[in-house]
Amino acid sequence: MHDNPQNQAPYGYAQPYPQTVIVQKKGGGCLKALLIGAAVLVVLVVVAVLVGGGDSGSGVGSTSASAPQRETSQEDPAKTAGVGDLVKDGKFSFKVTKMEKGLSKVGQGFAASKAQGQYVMIHLTVTNIGDEAQMFTDSAQKLIDDKGREYDADSGAAILLDDSNAFLTNINPGNTVKGFVLFDVPKNTKLTAIQLHDSVFSGGVTVNLS
Incomplete structure (x- = not known):
């Protein structure tokens, strides 16, 4: 089925x-x-x-x-050189040996020059470390106070003094010259540093005076 x-x-x-x-x-x-x-x-x-x-x-x-x-x-800020330290700028090495201030006049007799404020005398040693002669002149140097003001050197008064060696002194390679740079600044001015230059066009190096 x-x-x-x-x-x-x-x-x-x-x-x-x-x-x-x-x-x-x-x-x-x-x-x-x-x-x-x-x-x-x-x-x-x-x-x-x-x-x-x-x-x-x-x-x-x-x-x-x-x-x-x-x-x-x-x-840390770069350490600034002081009096007695050797510093270099361009073809010159510098050593600031002493600072005299509070001078009312420089020179003797008719050759004396009276300061407007006070004369400050920076004694230094300059050596030519380059390979050719270089002119040292005080007009390239600047004195600085605690307010940052800059003072020019008094070349007219400096040339009245013996052995200043600051006005257009030509230094041959390897030679060393001792002298000073003279500044006329206000009385009671607190001076802090000097800028040293091998020429008016150089960057310069700072030496602490305080």
């Missing part, structure tokens, strides 16, 4: 719809979970970027602003 085809479904036709429904339910759940996870991840990334960017920006700003200030404040 053969079964009635109308009463018996062929194999494989009995479960198509439940299987299809189950697959659709699983697929929909995974897709929803993936969308939720992606949204959460995007939110976390945005929050992390905003928070991290603010922190790093403020951190970098504070570091870049403070580090140079610390370096600048911790730098």
Whole structure:
């Protein structure tokens, strides 16, 4: 006997719809979970970027602003030479040996010169350390007070004195000349330094007088 085809479904036709429904339910759940996870991840990334960017920006700003200030404040100023120290500028080396101040006049008789304020005499030794002759002149030298004011040398009064060697003295290589530079400055002026130059065009070197 053969079964009635109308009463018996062929194999494989009995479960198509439940299987299809189950697959659709699983697929929909995974897709929803993936969308939720992606949204959460995007939110976390945005929050992390905003928070991290603010922190790093403020951190970098504070570091870049403070580090140079610390370096600048911790730098030691260059030590300035004093009386008796050997200094160099261009073709000359200098050594300031003494400072005299409070002189009301220099010279004798008709050759005497009276100071407007007071004469200050800077004694020094000048050596030519170059390979050719160089002219030393007092007009290139500057005296400085505690307010930063600069004073020119009084060449007219200096030439009245013997052995000043300050006005247009030519010094050959290897030779040394001793002399002084004369300045006329106000009384009670606090002098702090002298700038010595091998010429009016040189950078100069500072010697502390205080």
